[in-house]
Amino acid sequence: MDFYGGAVHPSPPFNAPAARRLRVALGMLPGHVAYGLGAQYGLRISTETVVAWERGLAVPSEYELTALAGVLWCSPGELITAARTLREHRVARELAVEELARLLGLTTSAYLRMEESGRWRGNERQSAALSEVLGLTAAGFVTVSGLDEELADLLRAAVTTRWQAHVRTVAKLVPLERGLLQDVLEQLHTDYQALMVSTLSWSSTGTERAGATGDAGRAFLTQIVERFWQAAGVRGTTV
Structure with missing residues (x-):
């Protein structure tokens, strides 16, 4: 189960080469990243796990990806390959489920049902708000709507x-x-x-x-x- 009481979600589409490139640009070793994840975010992540992420052998969870972005001084969107789903766009924009639901005028549970089903069912006003908040083009809106x-x-x-x-x-x-x-x-x-x-x-x-x-x-x-x-x-x- 996840934090919201639903099913465990798959990890976001992680951009492993970008994670390594950003780390190297900061002059950090994998061990430094692992230490930062623990010191700043309370995550018990080993150096080996950081290396596995960068090699594409494992992927961080949503919270781990957000924390990793903080350690690497970048946005979560820079660590995600091209976002396509509602959840991927939300994570890339560093929005919590409750925050996005509030911005769209939806209850958290109503928004979560749409995110989990991969099918957007908001009204015209909510759809316009979704496109604005997530920065979606017309093509992007159709894709995240599952259409x-x-x-x-x-x-x-x-x-x-x-x-x-x-x-x-x-x-x-x-x-x-x-x-x-x-x-x-x-x-x-x-x-x-x-x-x-x-x-x-x-x-x-x-x-x-x-x-x-x-x-x-x-x-x-x-x-x-x-x-x-x-x-x-x-x-x-x-x-």
């Missing part, structure tokens, strides 16, 4: 059929202006259909080239979410 797969399915349907029929459902998932959303869906539909037309026109000239183009079509659909955000001019998960 990437649902968005991918809708986008594949939009480019392979009539894109106009999917504007409303996509708009419910992504916080983009309606005109921009329509332009992006139309562009993706045009690009995909052009790729499929070229496949048909090349089929009479050689199966190898046609097969390669078919692979390109499948790749297009596999990368549809990334293409969508690129077309919308949105990069990454944070602002």
Whole structure:
């Protein structure tokens, strides 16, 4: 069980090379880090454990990662690989569960249920607050909401059929202006259909080239979410 009475959570995605790089830059040895964790945070962490963290053989818990950041004079976010989940973003921002819940206008238990399920279910005002507090782009908001797969399915349907029929459902998932959303869906539909037309026109000239183009079509659909955000001019998960 964790501090909040729920199930034990997996450790944040630890950036082992960054931990070692930051330690070396401070002129510290692993033993110095272990001592600092004990003296400053009351953690009984051995030198061997610090070395294991830096080699990627073990990962610190959420509290250990926060303490390690303190010893290395950095933010927890610098010790985490690209954050994707609500919990990872919260840890990177050094926010306690209670603090983030209060900022969003939620009870601690209500927020925790969403963090643990990986599915954000806040209202429009709470969603806007979440994006502001965690510094999320539109793409980042969809990812932490656990909606990437649902968005991918809708986008594949939009480019392979009539894109106009999917504007409303996509708009419910992504916080983009309606005109921009329509332009992006139309562009993706045009690009995909052009790729499929070229496949048909090349089929009479050689199966190898046609097969390669078919692979390109499948790749297009596999990368549809990334293409969508690129077309919308949105990069990454944070602002």
